[in-house]
Amino acid sequence: MSEGAKREKDERPAKEVRQGGQERRQFRAIKGTRDILPPDTALWNWFEATAREVIEAYNFAEIRTPIFEETELFARAVGVETDVVNKEMYSFEVYESDELVERRYMVANWPWNFDQYDFFRQQIAPRFVETLKIAVDKGQIVRDAANLRIYEEIKTAMADLMDTGVQYGKNAFDRFQSAARALLIGESITLRPEATASVCRAYIEHGMQTRPGDQKLYYVGPMFRRERPQKGRYRQFYQIGAEVLGTSDAPAIDAELIEMLTVLIGRCKIEKWTLLINSIGCPDTPERKGCRPKYVELLRAELRKPEIFSKLGPDSQRRVETNPLRVMDSKLPEEQPVIEKLPKISEHLCAECREHYEKLKSELALRKVPFTESPRLVRGLDYYMRTTFEITSPVLGAQNALCGGGRYDGLVEMLGGPKGIKGIGFALGEDRFVDAIVEAKKIDATRAVDVFVAWMGEKAYPEAVRLARVLRDAGRAVELPAREMKFGKAFERADKIGARYVLILGDDEIASKRLTIKTLASGEQKQMGESELLDYVRH
Numbered sequence: 049m050s051e052g053a054k055r056e057k058d059e060r061p062a063k064e065v066r067q068g069g070q071e072r073r074q075f076r077a078i079k080g081t082r083d084i085l086p087p088d089t090a091l092w093n094w095f096e097a098t099a100r101e102v103i104e105a106y107n108f109a110e111i112r113t114p115i116f117e118e119t120e121l122f123a124r125a126v127g128v129e130t131d132v133v134n135k136e137m138y139s140f141e142v143y144e145s146d147e148l149v150e151r152r153y154m155v156a157n158w159p160w161n162f163d164q165y166d167f168f169r170q171q172i173a174p175r176f177v178e179t180l181k182i183a184v185d186k187g188q189i190v191r192d193a194a195n196l197r198i199y200e201e202i203k204t205a206m207a208d209l210m211d212t213g214v215q216y217g218k219n220a221f222d223r224f225q226s227a228a229r230a231l232l233i234g235e236s237i238t239l240r241p242e243a244t245a246s247v248c249r250a251y252i253e254h255g256m257q258t259r260p261g262d263q264k265l266y267y268v269g270p271m272f273r274r275e276r277p278q279k280g281r282y283r284q285f286y287q288i289g290a291e292v293l294g295t296s297d298a299p300a301i302d303a304e305l306i307e308m309l310t311v312l313i314g315r316c317k318i319e320k321w322t323l324l325i326n327s328i329g330c331p332d333t334p335e336r337k338g339c340r341p342k343y344v345e346l347l348r349a350e351l352r353k354p355e356i357f358s359k360l361g362p363d364s365q366r367r368v369e370t371n372p373l374r375v376m377d378s379k380l381p382e383e384q385p386v387i388e389k390l391p392k393i394s395e396h397l398c399a400e401c402r403e404h405y406e407k408l409k410s411e412l413a414l415r416k417v418p419f420t421e422s423p424r425l426v427r428g429l430d431y432y433m434r435t436t437f438e439i440t441s442p443v444l445g446a447q448n449a450l451c452g453g454g455r456y457d458g459l460v461e462m463l464g465g466p467k468g469i470k471g472i473g474f475a476l477g478e479d480r481f482v483d484a485i486v487e488a489k490k491i492d493a494t495r496a497v498d499v500f501v502a503w504m505g506e507k508a509y510p511e512a513v514r515l516a517r518v519l520r521d522a523g524r525a526v527e528l529p530a531r532e533m534k535f536g537k538a539f540e541r542a543d544k545i546g547a548r549y550v551l552i553l554g555d556d557e558i559a560s561k562r563l564t565i566k567t568l569a570s571g572e573q574k575q576m577g578e579s580e581l582l583d584y585v586r587h
């Protein structure tokens with residue numbers, strides 16, 4: 049399907065169809081999401097199994113974390129200034145206290161009424177405030193500044209209600225009611241846009257630093273980002289990722305992780321790929337000044353120069369103040385000549401970061417992993433420091449990153465975990481790997497039906513059921529028609545579904561206790577006893 053047609057399909061609304069004189073609405077998958085159907089799922093399963101095999105050979109163990117987490121976890125870990133947190137998260141409110149929901153409903157919908165004012169201020173309002181206080185104490189309410197202000201306003205309006213008789217009560221009533229309506233009474237949760245934050249949260253929550261050695265964890269599953277859908281970019285997409293958490297930041301860990309990715313790419317027989325690496329220096333810590341903030345200031349000063357600033361688009365102009373590093377990442381063609389001339393972080397690394405980066409390169413060389421240095425590779429998530437990397441493939445089109453990752457020493461501590469825990473990891477896009485595998489045309493993962501059981505007659509049926517079970521127990525994929533089919537029709541169907549053999553069971557076979565097997569590719573037909581069957585229909 050062409051890109052245009054694909055986009056059009058994505059944007060087509062639910063269809064109205066007429067069925068038996070009635071309008072019926074046909075549902076479609078939500079924009080940016082898609083169904084993955086057979087036979088494509090076979091390739092997805094092959095890829096997942098292969099990835100698990102490779103990752104487990106490097107001694108990683110699987111971790112499964114929830115698909116949603118507190119919104120604040122992602123805001124803190126990924127960074128509020130990133131596109132992911134700023135505009136791409138699926139966040140919603142959930143309520144812990146049903147009682148509070150009900151009481152707020154009463155307050156929010158109570159009509160202003162002279163006769164019932166006293167009932168409202170003595171019964172309805174205090175009960176709501178009482179339940180609200182309990183919820184606040186239990187941390188069941190969104191605790192951002194705006195919401196806490198509303199909470200204060202509710203308490204003040206409550207005091208005014210108690211002090212004010214009905215003649216002057218309307219003002220306090222209105223303030224109380226509108227504040228109650230505005231209050232966010234749930235907790236904000238978010239569908240995970242990535243899993244590094246969740247893995248770190250789980251690591252801290254379960255005190256995994258007390259387990260022996262580095263924790264090498266991997267995950268497989270869907271992620272959610274509200275990006276503009278296009279080829280290779282979805283709103284629900286699938287990642288396989290791995291993280292190493294522990295006290296060491298040895299560059300050998302970074303290199304081994306990258307080597308593992310190249311092994312997986314090799315298994316998938318994807319030939320066209322480039323590994324890009326960079327070091328983005330280190331941040332300030334209470335103990336020492338990092339090299340990145342100094343570089344960022346230098347970059348900002350450069351970007352503010354009118355002759356440079358005026359050549360940037362609005363997004364980059366905004367980022368000069370909010371996150372100048374991200375300007376390096378810009379893909380806008382007209383910005384490229386300016387960006388090429390900007391100072392590069394690799395020229396401003398501190399001695400420790402430079403040494404780490406040099407060692408990373410020699411460790412990659414030791415493993416014969418070819419790489420390209422890319423001083424502009426800054427990545428879109430805030431937690432990175434030192435090593436960043438991406439593997440791109442030209443077969444993918446505009447969204448060309450097969451995978452990406454980097455080091456994030458300090459993230460665990462920032463999320464309230466133990467001091468001194470270092471981390472590095474990556475995530476790969478399964479959707480994109482599958483596309484690249486299809487493009488390379490070297491892997492065939494479709495699993496054909498091994499045997500189609502063609503049976504006719506009442507006596508043949510129980511034999512068909514029994515033999516299908518024997519074959520299935522031995523691991524063969526078997527299709528057993530639920531209803532009798534004429535042999536001609538059965539052969540046609542077996543052919544259509546791609547079966548390799550047809551086991552023919554009719555009156556003759558039952559009478560002679562011999563089985564007839566037809567190999568569909570050659571048309572060859574052979575008679576045999578049951579003992580020979582399993583050997584004959586090997587897959």
Ligand code: HAM
Pocket residue numbers: 241242243244273275280281282283285286287289290291429449450451452453454455472473474475476477478479480
């Ligand atoms: P990321 O670069 O945001 O990093 O995503 C990693 C990979 O996920 C991308 O290279 C791409 O293949 C795939 N991907 C991202 N967004 C989409 C999308 N909308 N549709 C399809 N595929 C997509 C992370 O997520 C980090 N957590 C990686 C990491 C782990 N860093 C350290 N540890």
